[in-house]
Amino acid sequence: MQNVISMRDFSRLDLDTIIDNTLKIKRDGIPNKLTDIPVASLFFEASTRTRTSFETATRELGMKVHGFAGKEGTSVMKGEPLLDTVRMFLEYEDQIIIMRHNLNGAARFVADNIDVPVLNGGDGSANHPTQTMLDLVTIQEEFGRIDGLKIALVGDLKYGRTVHSLLQACELYDVEPWLVAPQNIMMPKWRIEDYQREVGKKLLITSDFMKAIETVDVLYMTRIQRERFPKGPEGDVDYAKVSGIFNLHAEMLKKAKPELIILHPLPRYKHNLEISMDVDCSPHAKYIQQAGNGLPTRQAVILKALGEGFEGRKKDYANNEVWQNIRVVNGAKKGEHFVYRINNGTLIDHIEPGRGPEVLKILGLQEDKDTTYILARNLRSKRYICKDVIGVPNIELNEYQLSRLGLVSSMATINIIRDNNVFKKGKVSLPPVLDRLVECQTTNCVSNPETHEFAPSKFYVESRNPLIARCHYCETPTTRKDLKLL
Numbered sequence: 001m002q003n004v005i006s007m008r009d010f011s012r013l014d015l016d017t018i019i020d021n022t023l024k025i026k027r028d029g030i031p032n033k034l035t036d037i038p039v040a041s042l043f044f045e046a047s048t049r050t051r052t053s054f055e056t057a058t059r060e061l062g063m064k065v066h067g068f069a070g071k072e073g074t075s076v077m078k079g080e081p082l083l084d085t086v087r088m089f090l091e092y093e094d095q096i097i098i099m100r101h102n103l104n105g106a107a108r109f110v111a112d113n114i115d116v117p118v119l120n121g122g123d124g125s126a127n128h129p130t131q132t133m134l135d136l137v138t139i140q141e142e143f144g145r146i147d148g149l150k151i152a153l154v155g156d157l158k159y160g161r162t163v164h165s166l167l168q169a170c171e172l173y174d175v176e177p178w179l180v181a182p183q184n185i186m187m188p189k190w191r192i193e194d195y196q197r198e199v200g201k202k203l204l205i206t207s208d209f210m211k212a213i214e215t216v217d218v219l220y221m222t223r224i225q226r227e228r229f230p231k232g233p234e235g236d237v238d239y240a241k242v243s244g245i246f247n248l249h250a251e252m253l254k255k256a257k258p259e260l261i262i263l264h265p266l267p268r269y270k271h272n273l274e275i276s277m278d279v280d281c282s283p284h285a286k287y288i289q290q291a292g293n294g295l296p297t298r299q300a301v302i303l304k305a306l307g308e309g310f311e312g313r314k315k316d317y318a319n320n321e322v323w324q325n326i327r328v329v330n331g332a333k334k335g336e337h338f339v340y341r342i343n344n345g346t347l348i349d350h351i352e353p354g355r356g357p358e359v360l361k362i363l364g365l366q367e368d369k370d371t372t373y374i375l376a377r378n379l380r381s382k383r384y385i386c387k388d389v390i391g392v393p394n395i396e397l398n399e400y401q402l403s404r405l406g407l408v409s410s411m412a413t414i415n416i417i418r419d420n421n422v423f424k425k426g427k428v429s430l431p432p433v434l435d436r437l438v439e440c441q442t443t444n445c446v447s448n449p450e451t452h453e454f455a456p457s458k459f460y461v462e463s464r465n466p467l468i469a470r471c472h473y474c475e476t477p478t479t480r481k482d483l484k485l486l
């Protein structure tokens with residue numbers, strides 16, 4: 001793996017290697033140069049630290065960097081699709097793309113479509129992996145370890161991508177993360193569940209800021225991401241509720257542990273400082289040193305991405321058997337349900353009662369005027385008490401239709417009938433990847449049609465029962481109840 005897109009992709013060994021290599025670079029300088037390799041630095045969103053540290057890193061490595069800092073002044077303002085912009089830089093023979101974008105999953109989408117490594121400098125409110133790497137470097141530098149520490153993530157845990165990536169990295173270390181935020185900007189529930197499922201421990205969630213200051217080893221402060229709140233009055237009200245809620249002043253540190261370090265990805269917001277200027281001279285304040293670590297960390301990242309690459313984190317997806325055979329005991333469909341008997345075609349039995357019309361819709365049978373079908377609703381069932389049944393004469397469902405059926409009905413039994421006999425019988429389970437089947441409900445996801453970026457919808461099935469499918473781009477999971485078919 002050579003891309004740096006999301007913390008979900010990395011193993012503990014990958015992160016420890018980046019930390020070690022960064023500290024070696026700080027001590028001994030750059031180990032080798034990548035002379036004259038051309039690099040594109042494409043920052044569609046504002047940045048000071050990430051862009052300049054990446055660009056300085058490339059120059060110090062001997063590379064040639066060009067690109068843009070902010071979409072203003074580029075043809076993005078004329079409505080150019082993301083992939084067109086990136087492809088131009090491949091025509092200029094750039095061998096690595098460093099990018100920041102306002103859409104969640106933008107870097108993943110680009111990486112899927114090009115053959116050179118993509119380094120994500122932040123995508124919407126989703127990920128900021130190299131920020132997390134430099135955060136870990138700073139913690140390691142200060143404590144000589146990461147394991148065993150209490151780390152409080154404070155402030156905007158809903159929209160702040162740095163804390164999303166940092167919490168994902170915490171899954172790999174024996175740390176005690178605290179989530180300190182008011183309810184309306186708390187870490188999304190699915191991210192909390194991801195952590196808890198992965199680690200097998202409950203996260204400590206609190207709004208008691210003083211208790212966190214007095215207890216933890218690392219206080220990771222964040223800016224309220226005003227620009228990511230909903231536009232209009234609803235967003236204004238939401239922001240007013242949380243603006244200034246966790247502002248840190250020097251006097252609040254009196255009972256802090258002597259070894260406490262205060263980190264912040266920066267920038268802080270000068271009109272309502274979440275870390276007051278009087279904290280800057282405190283021995284606890286490490287956020288400027290942390291930002292400085294961006295340069296050697298990104299050098300280490302570039303060298304690794306263009307060198308041997310990363311090991312990657314193993315992900316568990318459901319197995320890929322879509323069709324589960326059921327033994328045909330009595331080859332003929334006969335008996336009480338003569339109402340839906342067919343000689344040739346497909347009989348879909350045991351559909352959850354009331355769900356028959358939805359199944360017809362997702363199979364495209366309602367619109368297809370040439371196909372006859374039989375829908376029997378709320379029939380008696382020995383095993384399921386009640387069921388819907390659909391018979392489609394002369395048609396056997398294809399793989400795409402079976403996948404869609406599996407999304408709507410987990411109980412359905414499919415009988416393929418040939419010459420009045422059940423030729424094949426089975427249940428459908430979902431394929432491991434739902435390709436162009438489900439629409440992502442995250443409004444800021446690059447695959448959302450409203451963004452006009454043409455990222456094809458893709459979900460990974462992590463669990464079939466209950467169904468949990470995760471968007472390939474923004475990483476948000478969805479359940480059967482919430483999924484919207486394309």
Ligand code: CP
Nearest residue numbers: 047048049050265266
């Ligand atoms: N921490 C960080 O991403 O800073 P910039 O937005 O200035 O790059």
